Amino acid sequence: MIDTNKINSNNKWKGFKDFLVYKTVKEDGVVTSFYLKSLDGNKLPEFIAGQFITVRIKNEDNTFTKPRQYTLSMNSNEEFYRISVKREENGYLSKKLCDEIKEGDNLQITAPLGNFILKDSEKPLVLIGGGIGITPMLTMAYDAINSNREIYFIYSIPNATHHSFRGEIEKLNNNNNFKSTVFYTRPLETEKPGEDFDIKGRISKEWMIENLPKDGQFYFCGPVLFMKTVYHNLIAMGIEKENINFEMFEAGVDITKE
Numbered sequence: 334m335i336d337t338n339k340i341n342s343n344n345k346w347k348g349f350k351d352f353l354v355y356k357t358v359k360e361d362g363v364v365t366s367f368y369l370k371s372l373d374g375n376k377l378p379e380f381i382a383g384q385f386i387t388v389r390i391k392n393e394d395n396t397f398t399k400p401r402q403y404t405l406s407m408n409s410n411e412e413f414y415r416i417s418v419k420r421e422e423n424g425y426l427s428k429k430l431c432d433e434i435k436e437g438d439n440l441q442i443t444a445p446l447g448n449f450i451l452k453d454s455e456k457p458l459v460l461i462g463g464g465i466g467i468t469p470m471l472t473m474a475y476d477a478i479n480s481n482r483e484i485y486f487i488y489s490i491p492n493a494t495h496h497s498f499r500g501e502i503e504k505l506n507n508n509n510n511f512k513s514t515v516f517y518t519r520p521l522e523t524e525k526p527g528e529d530f531d532i533k534g535r536i537s538k539e540w541m542i543e544n545l546p547k548d549g550q551f552y553f554c555g556p557v558l559f560m561k562t563v564y565h566n567l568i569a570m571g572i573e574k575e576n577i578n579f580e581m582f583e584a585g586v587d588i589t590k591e
């Protein structure tokens with residue numbers, strides 16, 4: 334159920350507020366998670382699975398870095414927030430966050446917002462994440478796991494170097510209504526299908542037609558090319574646009590165009 338209290342929560346603050354980074358976790362070779370706690374001890378506003386916060390760092394001279402958005406990547410009813418940041422080699426803030434921010438530092442964040450949210454439905458839920466686009470999918474899986482919805486969780490990554498949240502996804506897989514499929518597009522020689530991952534290669538239209546429910550509600554996020562392919566495969570499968578939901582991490586591209 335979409336709870337409007339979560340959107341209008343009165344402990345949402347305006348603008349940026351200092352938060353303590355009380356834990357950092359290296360999720361894989363490129364992604365670091367930051368666990369954040371409020372410095373004033375106030376209860377954190379709840380959020381809806383799929384929403385993001387905007388983050389910036391205060392510099393030593395009291396100026397601020399440019400802000401960037403990061404999806405909350407955890408269960409929505411925790412006492413902390415978690416974001417998971419992929420280090421972009423030529424990136425501005427992601428590199429700073431992953432290389433410089435340590436436990437005990439502060440980050441400035443906004444309250445959660447965003448319209449890419451899990452809708453109230455009983456339809457099978459299909460969550461498809463490419464690379465770091467898995468963050469909203471993971472939160473949505475946590476949100477739906479205790480419902481009766483069937484959850485299809487599809488994760489596409491090059492190989493184990495980019496395989497975040499492996500333990501968390503394995504735990505979710507212990508639930509009868511959750512089925513995870515991991516694609517490695519470029520497995521290392523030592524990585525075996527059936528052990529380290531499920532399927533070698535990209536998510537194909539044929540695989541989607543054979544394995545995904547036609548009456549499902551679809552959510553996806555990932556790199557632009559991945560999103561274009563998934564979108565056009567869903568259209569080819571005859572999925573109605575009202576059941577196709579996606580989030581772009583990069584601005585300025587219309588994936589619905591061929």
Ligand SMILES: Cc1cc2nc3c(=O)[nH]c(=O)nc-3n(C[C@H](O)[C@H](O)[C@H](O)COP(=O)(O)OP(=O)(O)OC[C@H]3O[C@@H](n4cnc5c(N)ncnc54)[C@H](O)[C@@H]3O)c2cc1C
Binds near residue numbers: 402426468
């Ligand atoms: C709603 C939303 C949610 C998001 N959630 C997440 C999330 O959960 N996790 C996450 O990691 N990211 C997320 N992002 C993306 C994030 O906001 C940043 O865009 C990302 O971290 C890159 O920011 P940056 O400052 O490091 O890179 P920028 O400096 O903004 O660069 C952006 C891209 O351009 C490339 N680039 C920069 N300079 C050059 C150059 N000179 N030549 C070639 N390429 C260049 C960089 O490699 C990078 O890929 C989200 C974005 C949105 C809009």
